[in-house]
Amino acid sequence: MDYQFKKIESEWQQFWAENNTFKAENHSTKPKYYVMDMFPYPSGAGLHVGHPLGYIASDIFARYKRLKGFNVLHPMGYDSFGLPAEQYAIQTGQHPAITTEQNIATYRRQLDQIGFSFDWSREVRTSSPDYYKWTQWIFMQLFNSWYNRETDKAEPISTLIQKFEVEGNTSVKAASDDDVLSFSAEEWLTFTDQEKQEQLLKYRLTYLRESTVNWCAALGTVLANDEVKDGFSERGGYPVEQKKMMQWSMRITAYAERLLQGLDTIDWPEPLKEMQRNWIGKSVGAMVRFKVERGENKERGAESEKSDNANPLSAPFLVAGSSLSTPFIEVFTTRVDTTFGVTFVVLAPEHELVKHLTTPDQQADIDAYIDQAKKKSELDRMADTKTVSGAFTGSYVINPLNGNKIPVWIADYVLAGYGTGAVMGVPSGDARDHRFATHFNLPIVAILDTQKEVLKEADATKEGHYINSGFINGMTYKEATAAVIAKLEALGAGKAKINYRQRDAIFGRQRYWGEPVPVYFKDGLPHLIDENELPLVLPEVDKYLPTESGEPPLARAENWKYQNEFEYELSTMPGWAGSSWYWYRYMATKEERAENVFAPKEAIDYWKDVDLYIGGSEHATGHLLYSRFWNKFLKDLGLIEVEEPFKKLINQGMIQGRSSFVYRLFFDINSGRQTYFVSKSVYDKLSNDREYRVDFFTKLGFREEDIPDYILSAQHVDVNLISNDILDVEAFKISNKVDTNAQFVLECGLPIFSFEKRLNEVYRCGHEVEKMSKSKFNVVNPDEMIERYGADTLRMYEMFLGPLEQSKPWNTNGIEGVFKFLRKFWKLFHDDNFNFRVINEAASKAELKSLHKIIKKVEDDVERFSFNTSVSSFMIAVNELMELKCAKRSILQDMVIILSPYAPHICEELWKLLGNEAGTLSYAEFPKFNPEFLVEDAFSYPISINGKTKTNLSIPLSLEPKEVETLVLADENVQKYLAGQTPKKVIVVKGRIVNMVV
């Protein structure tokens, strides 16, 4: 029989399913091995060719480990809450649960046909109530916990209450909000319940906090950063602004130090760890307080400051242990030694002191600036370092070290969420401060004798001795830092401080399709529902849109009240909630899931942690950090044992897509909004060519002086509507919901001829290589590949594409070669008429050499996750055995075992043809490598002159370098290249190379 992959593959897939071949046991005498993949979000576009890359790698590894005698847990599930399903629901009115169910069915079909060895009995779905019951349960544990810095772990909130009752909060060392009041035990006891709860909320590991969101008034909703482009909504192009909103947060910062330390104990790619370290961003420095100079802002601050408790000018004093009575601006700096060089202070435009520091003269300037800053996203603000902007508040502060009066500015390069939302400007040492000072004509003072030309350029050196710096003049960096901190502490104007860049994570979305937060509100304060009321099931709503008043979709649920009385929390949990603990749910068997725990203790004790986790590096600072955080928290509660959940992690590179773009041009005219889609070359010319632009608008009927303001932007378009970069305009019109009256300007430009077909009368799209994702409309799925070549070919081809960890755009150029290889492998077992021809003869030396070369190679390659190189080696081995006309069982049977993790279907079939019991291949024993078969006695030395290879010479490997040198120099051919010269030096590296220097 010829190689009939379709028949073979469907038969074996059915066999595995029916016989539960890959079901993992929670009890075994074998050593355990837990191989996990990052589970997919079941997108409507189906599984794309990028997903299987990591899954194939982990499947090869899992199958390899079974052959090596391990009890392997290799599960799969779905991260099934998310924005795209909800977006689809908004457009179609379909319940996201239904579309999600359909998408999962598609994913499952696609996964099944690739032949993965998953234990499907342990599948999880984050959107199913029996799963998210436990996500909500963990949320409740977080709400009921605080972080004790003395024991360095989370503890029940009841222990905090006990402390408050005995000693108040002044001596408590806890992770908390910045604005906690100090109170004594007596004061605590006089608090009402309401007041007590308010205080406790500042300590809970999940708590309410005001944070900034992208608010789109036209859509009446909050947008993800992903959905905002250049300050406008990606859908519809409506303006977006930054707005503050009360939100649930997770106090991940409490764990910053442990998250940092833990990195040293796990086997993860160094760059990934580095990303997490940078994200956590530990910096050792100091807080410095600059007193506000009174009198400059007499109308406001001065009179209200004493009596009015709500006056924000007094807000910063609400720091535990502080008794200062003058308003100040607090900054964090890592270069406290440069305090004498401070010539201005900059606040974030959102800083709460801004409105109180602004003098009447400056009011207009400041208002205009704040207005403009609101329109920019944080990312835009960080990214744009070229343009300097800012506004003067009119107020001044006093430098605590030299008493200098320093102006207070606002600028958008200072971000409210970072540090204290204020920085001290040291233009001589910091490039950004320098640009700011130069632009606004602020003084620049050198503070180190090694700084050169500070008027021209900032110099961040720590070398040399201080100048212009009062009592630290003449000191070195180390001495000065210590001296300044000591002085600031003595003055009560600052203290040493370790700062983390990481912020507490926002834990809420103003959306429908997510886990409901198990919280209701009573008298404006959050309370947990009862544990036995879990899961709090997502209620039905009539529409998946926000309400008219801008509340989240859950506000639409009718009669949805806790005990028919109290408002539930209306936001839902973010995408990362369900994925932050799922590896524990996999540990529970189907039967064990009926028990009232997230996973049984014995199962957790047995599987402990994930031995190998494979997934994309795009999750480096999101999912992987949150998961480590929740894991540490669960450990603090004593529910699990390990500090780190993922022992070893491999990043598979992304299979990128080739995205296509259309170019949308729109502007407002008297009769409303007009939209055009312009072709690629028209877009290029409109962007770069002024004359063309004028001509273009003239043709549209505008006079040169009346050309309207317009927005020209690139927009993703579905790659399935495109062939060779040409857009199917009619199909696009149907799929594009927003601009029904849009017009199309084709390659030929204006005017549009519609009656005559010509070459340029097409709409040409632009393109870019970027990640494959539904939102970028560039998804390619594996079904067609499997239909044409089969799963074994797809599996091997995805590995053959290149190193697992590297990103690459998808292309199918080489797939024929892999397919040919499998057919050759099949032919090795059959004669020309496809009769099985394997014989029981003793293997030759050459055959054994080929076999043991590949055993060694595959072992080495799998252990270091270099799957692409083993595919090449398999090809070489099969080419060699073909050449040798090898048909011997002792060789071929081992070949089947070695290849089976990569191409399991064809190997199962051949295993059966070889006379073995069906299905036993998965648990066969991996062949033992014997180095004796690879011993060589001679090596063909490359002979080079000045590093350039000239010829080769075969020399016995037993010879020592001196003997090799003699032999080489005696060679006629070598003498020809030397042309009579005597080498100055001869380098011989045994078994490697001979190099002569002349």
Add this chain to the structure above:
RNA sequence: GCCUGGGUGGUGGAACUGGUAGACACGCAGGACUUAAAAUCCUGUUCCCGUUAAAGGAGUGCGGGUUCGAUUCCCGCCCCAGGUACCA
């Protein structure tokens, strides 16, 4: 901007610890088999110069450096991709 990764023939890539650059494939060209096609097999294929063959020269994004020897190590740039806190 900042953090992280990458850049080698026409294409995907190999070269594992500084030791023959281009393994293995794809594609292309030529040939065999065939009435023909598909499939299969054989030969060639980094570039330039030359060409019956040979012999030269250049070459791993760009510019420098260390070394007997650099795709590999160091310094400075350019380009591409991922992340940048509400895509997952």
